[in-house]
Amino acid sequence: MSVSVVIPTKDRLSSLRRVLPTYLSQPEVEEIIVVVDGSTDGTITYLRDLASADSKIRYIDNGVNRGIPYSKNAGIDIARSDFIFIGEDDVELTDGFIRTLLDHAKACGADVICGRTIWRYEHETSKAAIARTDSIPGPAVNLRTIEIKMGMKLAGDTTQLLLAGTMLATAEVFRRIRYDERYKVNFWREETDFQFSAQEFGYKLVSCPHAICFNYMIENDRGGVYARIGWRRLLWVSINNWRFLKKHRDFISRNFSVGNHVVFEVLTTGRVFREEMLYPFLVRAKRWLRQTAHAVSTRPQSQTSAVRVLVTPRADNPYQRLLYGGMSREEAVIRYIDGPTGSQSVNLLLAPAVLAWHRLGGYKLLHIHWVFKFQLPWARGAPAARMAMQWWFVLYLRSAHLLGYRIVWTAHDIVPHSQVFYDDERALEILLDHADVVIALSAATAARLAELGAKDVRIIPFGPYMAPSSARPERDDARRRLGIAADSFLVVSTGRVEPYKGVVELLRAVARLPEGSPVQVLVAGACQDDGYRELVVRAAGDAAERAIIRLEWVPDDEFATILCAADFAAVAFVEVTNSSSVLTSLAFGVPVIVPDLASLSDVPERCVLRYAPEADGLLKALERAAGLLPEQRSAMAEAALAYANALDWPAVASATRDLYAELLGRS
Numbered sequence: 001m002s003v004s005v006v007i008p009t010k011d012r013l014s015s016l017r018r019v020l021p022t023y024l025s026q027p028e029v030e031e032i033i034v035v036v037d038g039s040t041d042g043t044i045t046y047l048r049d050l051a052s053a054d055s056k057i058r059y060i061d062n063g064v065n066r067g068i069p070y071s072k073n074a075g076i077d078i079a080r081s082d083f084i085f086i087g088e089d090d091v092e093l094t095d096g097f098i099r100t101l102l103d104h105a106k107a108c109g110a111d112v113i114c115g116r117t118i119w120r121y122e123h124e125t126s127k128a129a130i131a132r133t134d135s136i137p138g139p140a141v142n143l144r145t146i147e148i149k150m151g152m153k154l155a156g157d158t159t160q161l162l163l164a165g166t167m168l169a170t171a172e173v174f175r176r177i178r179y180d181e182r183y184k185v186n187f188w189r190e191e192t193d194f195q196f197s198a199q200e201f202g203y204k205l206v207s208c209p210h211a212i213c214f215n216y217m218i219e220n221d222r223g224g225v226y227a228r229i230g231w232r233r234l235l236w237v238s239i240n241n242w243r244f245l246k247k248h249r250d251f252i253s254r255n256f257s258v259g260n261h262v263v264f265e266v267l268t269t270g271r272v273f274r275e276e277m278l279y280p281f282l283v284r285a286k287r288w289l290r291q292t293a294h295a296v297s298t299r300p301q302s303q304t305s306a307v308r309v310l311v312t313p314r315a316d317n318p319y320q321r322l323l324y325g326g327m328s329r330e331e332a333v334i335r336y337i338d339g340p341t342g343s344q345s346v347n348l349l350l351a352p353a354v355l356a357w358h359r360l361g362g363y364k365l366l367h368i369h370w371v372f373k374f375q376l377p378w379a380r381g382a383p384a385a386r387m388a389m390q391w392w393f394v395l396y397l398r399s400a401h402l403l404g405y406r407i408v409w410t411a412h413d414i415v416p417h418s419q420v421f422y423d424d425e426r427a428l429e430i431l432l433d434h435a436d437v438v439i440a441l442s443a444a445t446a447a448r449l450a451e452l453g454a455k456d457v458r459i460i461p462f463g464p465y466m467a468p469s470s471a472r473p474e475r476d477d478a479r480r481r482l483g484i485a486a487d488s489f490l491v492v493s494t495g496r497v498e499p500y501k502g503v504v505e506l507l508r509a510v511a512r513l514p515e516g517s518p519v520q521v522l523v524a525g526a527c528q529d530d531g532y533r534e535l536v537v538r539a540a541g542d543a544a545e546r547a548i549i550r551l552e553w554v555p556d557d558e559f560a561t562i563l564c565a566a567d568f569a570a571v572a573f574v575e576v577t578n579s580s581s582v583l584t585s586l587a588f589g590v591p592v593i594v595p596d597l598a599s600l601s602d603v604p605e606r607c608v609l610r611y612a613p614e615a616d617g618l619l620k621a622l623e624r625a626a627g628l629l630p631e632q633r634s635a636m637a638e639a640a641l642a643y644a645n646a647l648d649w650p651a652v653a654s655a656t657r658d659l660y661a662e663l664l665g666r667s
Contacts, residue, residue: 001028001082001083001102002028002029002030002081002082002083003026003028003029003030003081003083003084003085003098003102003168004029004030004031004032004033004075004079004080004081004083004084004085004171005023005029005031005032005033005084005085005086005087006033006035006072006075006076006079006084006085006086006087007023007032007033007034007035007075007086007087007088007089008034008035008037008068008071008072008075008088008089009034009035009036009037009039009043009089010036010037010038010039010065011039011040011041011043012039012041012043012089012090013039013041013042013043013046015089015090015216016034016043016046016089017046018092018216019087019088019089019090019091019092019093019216020032020034020050020057022092022093022094023087023093024054024056025093025095026093026096026097026098026099027099028098028099028102029056029085029098030056030080030081031056031057031058031079031080031081032056032057032058032087033058033059033060033075033078033079034047034057034058034059034060034089035059035060035062035071035072035074035075036059036060036061036062037062037065037066037067037068037070037071038062038063038064038065038066038530039552040526040527040528040552040553041552041553042552042553042554042555042558043552044059044061044550044552045550045552045554045555045558047059058078060074060075060078062074063533063537064530064533064534065530067181067183067184067185067187068179068187068190069179069180069181069183069187069190070179070181072086072179073178073179073181076171076174076175076178077175079171081171082170082171083102083168083169083170083171084168084169084170084171084174085098085101085166085167085168086165086166086167086168086174087166088165088166088215090215090216091117091166091213091214091215091216092120092213092214092216093213094126094211094212094213094214096211097115097211097212097213098168098211100115100208100210100211101113101114101115101168101208101211102168104157104206104208104210104211105168105206105208107157108157108206109204110157110159110204110205110206110208111169111170111173111198111203111204111205112163112167112168112169112173112195112198112203112204112205112206113163113167113168113169113205113206113207113208114150114163114164114165114166114167114168114206114207114208115164115166115207115208115209115210115211115212115213116133116150116151116152116153116164116207116208116209116211116212116213117150117151117164117165117166117213117214117215118130118133118150118151118212118213118214118215119133119150119151119214119215119217120214120215120216120217121217122216122217126214129214130212133151133152133153134153136149136151136152136153138152139152140152140154140158140160140162140207141160141161141162143255143256143257143258144256144257144258144259145258145268145271146162146192146252146256146258147162148160148162148163148164150164150215153209154207154209155209156209157206157207157208157209157210158206158207158209159204159205159206160205160206160207161195161199161205161255161256162192162195162205163195163205163206163207164207165191166213167195169198169203173198173203176201177194177197177198177201177203178194179193179194180193180194180197180247182243183240183243183244184236184239184240185232185233185235185236185240186233186236186237186240187240188236188237188240188241188244189240189241189243189244190240192244193244193247193248196248196251196252197248199251200248200251231343231345231378232377232378233276234269234272234273234276234277235378237268237269237272238265238268238269241265241268241269242265245261245264245265249261277342277343280341280342281340281341281342281343281346284340284341284342285340285341287340288340289340306329306330306331306332306333307331307332307333307365307657307660307661307664308332308333308335308362308363308364308365309332309333309334309335309363309365309366309367309660310335310336310337310355310358310363310365310366310367310405311324311334311335311336311337311367311369312336312337312338312366312367312368312369312373313336313338313369313370313372313373314336314338315369315370315372317412317580318465318466318580319369319412319462319465319580320369322462322463322465322649322652323462323649323652323653323656324653325649325653326649326650326652326653326654327653327656327657331657332657332660335358335363337351337354337355337358338373339351339354340354344373344375344376344377345376345377345378347373348373348374348376348389348392351392351396352395352396352399355396355399355400355403355405356399356403359403359404359405363405364404364405364406364664365405365406365408365660365663365664366400366405366406366407366408367407367408367409367410367660368407368408368409368410368431368435369409369410369412370412370413370416371393371416371420371421371427371431372416372420374389374390374392374393374396374420374421375389375420376388376389381419383422386419386420386421386422387421387422389420389421389422390421390422390423390426390427393421393427393430393431394430397430397431397434398434400434401434406436406437406663406664407434407435407436407437408435408436408437408438408439408659408660408663409431409432409435409437409438409439410438410439410441411438411439411440411441411445411449411577412441412577412578413577413578414428414445414448414449414452414577415428417498417499417500418498428452429452429453432449432452432453432454432455433453435454435455436455436456436663437456437457437458437659437663438454438455438456438457438458439457439458439459439460439656439659440457440458440459440460441459441460441461441462441577441578442459442461442578442599442602443459443601443602444598444599444600444601444602445577445578445599446458446459447598448598448599458659460652460655460656460659461602461647461652462578462580462583462647462649462652463583463644463647463648463649463652464580464583464584464586464587464644464647465580465583465584466556466559466560466584466587467587467588467644468560468563468564468587468588468589469560472560472564472588473561473564474564475564475565478561478562478564478565479565481561481565482522482561482562482565484520484522484548484565485520487518488518488519488520489517489518489519489520489567489568489625489626490520490521490522490565490566490567490568491506491510491519491520491521491522491566491567491568491569491570491593491622491625492521492522492523492524492562492563492565492566492568492569492570492585492590493506493521493522493523493524493525493569493570493571493581494524494525494554494559494562494563494569494581494584494585495525495580495581495584496525496526496527496528497523497525497526497527497532497533497536497551498527498528498529498532499529499532500573500574500575500576501571501572501573501581502571502572502573502574502595503523503536503539503572504532504535504536504539505572505618506521506523506570506571506572506618507521507523507536507539507540507542507543507547508539508542508543509572509618509619509622510543510546510547510622511539511542511543511544511546511547512619513546513619513622513623517546517623517626518626519546519622519623519625519626520545520546520547520548521543521546521547521548521570522548522549522550522562522565522566523536523540523547523548523549523550523551524549524550524554524558524559524562525550525551525552525553525554526551526552526553526554527551533551536549536551537549537551560588563584563585563588563590564588566585566588566590567590567625567633568590568591568592568593568609568625569581569582569585569590569591569592569593570592570593570594570618570621570622571592571593571594571595572595572618573594573595573597573600574595574613575597575599576597576599576600577599578599579594579600582594582600582603582608583644583647585640586603586607586640586641586643586644587640587641587644587645588640589637589638589640589641590637590640591607591608591609591625591633591636591637591639591640592607592608592609592640593608593609593611593618593621593622593625594608594609594610594611595610595611595612595613595617595618596610596611596612596613597613603643604639604643606635606636606639607636607637607639607640607643609621609624609625
């Protein structure tokens with residue numbers, strides 16, 4: 001008997017890498033179908049390479065996040081085996097797991113069967129995890145809450161109303177029942193719904209204690225169902241639970257003791273709030289208070305001359321890591337203040353109190369980098385929510401001033417690329433009015449800020465986010481790795497794919513190039529906006545073989561390979577304040593095609609080709625770049641390297657630290 005394994009996954013590449021070998025090692029597994037549900041962490045690249053090396057691996061790319069039920073059904077629909085096992089991207093199988101389930105399903109007449117799924121902590125041994133779980137008291141199924149203890153030790157194969165989500169059944173059962181795709185966002189109850197529907201069709205569900213798998217406890221998990229957290233997750237727990245109660249009202253009434261369904265709904269939502277939001281908040285708040293008090297009471301003497309800076313928000317952008325990584329603890333004590341909880345909304349509410357607490361700890365300097373934290377994820381950009389956040393932003397800045405903070409703002413973007421406040425321009429005026437110093441990353445930005453009324457503007461340019469290593473591949477080798485022809489004129493667009501970067505405009509220009517043009521464009525980077533992703537895919541289709549797109553997160557080594565293979569980079573900004581992608585391309589000796597914008601005027605003419613942002617400006621620039629002689633391109637590459645190498649992060653860190661000291665009146 002052969003088995004197809006279906007594994008939906010979203011943004012859990014490291015976990016998927018760890019568990020896949022345990023599925024491949026099961027002799028009965030004919031194929032593993034991984035359904036990638038809008039991942040942006042490089043999962044597609046990993047699976048593409050794995051599938052080329054192992055014929056058992058198949059994968060589906062949903063393109064966007066369509067949800068767990070949709071992903072499971074998609075995998076079930078293409079499965080080739082008589083049996084299907086629903087795996088998970090954080091569940092590790094033990095040796096003989098699938099064989100044991102097949103044998104016991106046949107022996108006890110089970111239509112659907114599961115093994116013991118034991119939660120296992122990161123540094124816990126298998127033996128310790130089993131011993132800990134064996135001590136958990138029963139029963140396995142709670143008839144009052146409709147929940148199951150998945151790892152419960154049973155005496156033998158047991159018919160149950162509920163099973164773990166990692167289930168084995170025939171393909172016929174899965175295709176007849178199917179997962180209900182109406183469960184949305186966090187998909188609460190989608191597995192239980194499947195199991196209840198199976199029993200309503202007369203199928204027998206059995207839990208087998210002889211087959212064991214381990215579910216890893218992932219710290220700070222933001223993949224899978226946890227891609228939606230906080231209040232929005234809680235809202236959809238309630239919505240999905242109510243859908244589930246209505247759908248299976250009769251079955252629940254016959255087999256469970258939930259009482260009044262409205263009361264049960266309230267109790268379920270309250271329990272999830274308590275376990276997933278309140279308890280973690282209290283634990284993190286307690287830890288945060290202890291760490292802060294300890295830092296204040298045990299500050300070493302060597303740090304008394306160091307400037308102490310509160311930084312907000314912490315971002316995954318490399319700028320902060322490179323900037324503050326260049327400051328020693330003797331020079332600066334940097335503390336990020338995103339808040340003590342895992343909820344962005346709660347952290348926003350507590351933000352003024354957090355400022356007050358740290359002021360008592362001796363901090364006098366607040367450095368604001370971006371304002372995106374003043375968004376309410378659950379509000380979906382509602383005008384009233386944006387207006388409330390604009391008022392709260394004013395309160396936050398005024399609180400900082402009243403507490404005696406000096407405020408520094410780094411103008412990464414003069415106005416956010418995506419709207420944050422009800423009136424972003426008015427919010428900018430408020431920020432400029434409260435900031436003691438504004439750091440501009442270029443002379444052009446400084447001039448614009450001065451026009452807008454900034455009181456004190458300092459120019460501190462930033463360096464490249466990545467530089468080529470000594471092990472960088474040669475151009476031809478890099479192209480072989482990427483499957484790019486040696487005679488192609490490769491233009492690349494790298495980094496996050498967002499509307500302001502003009503990727504669609506670039507692809508449309510490439511599609512209009514005359515027949516016979518050697519230009520080929522490669523777009524590589526994550527695209528979080530589903531609507532914009534569809535536009536990019538459509539534009540790439542129009543460009544046909546001239547366009548290659550990889551709309552996912554690209555690891556640093558592959559990012560470097562792409563730049564090493566490139567002849568030119570291109571950006572089609574409509575409006576921009578600064579561009580790290582331009583600077584990183586130049587650091588690899590790759591000249592860049594850029595629009596003729598004032599904000600990019602600091603980049604020397606000798607390493608860029610500028611175009612007028614008109615109808616055919618980008619098209620003409622692409623043709624012009626492709627027509628350059630080899631010696632002309634070589635000269636531009638050398639100029640690009642020289643310009644980028646002159647911008648080093650230690651100098652940026654030193655200038656920023658000196659500015660901090662000046663504001664605090666220290667030498």
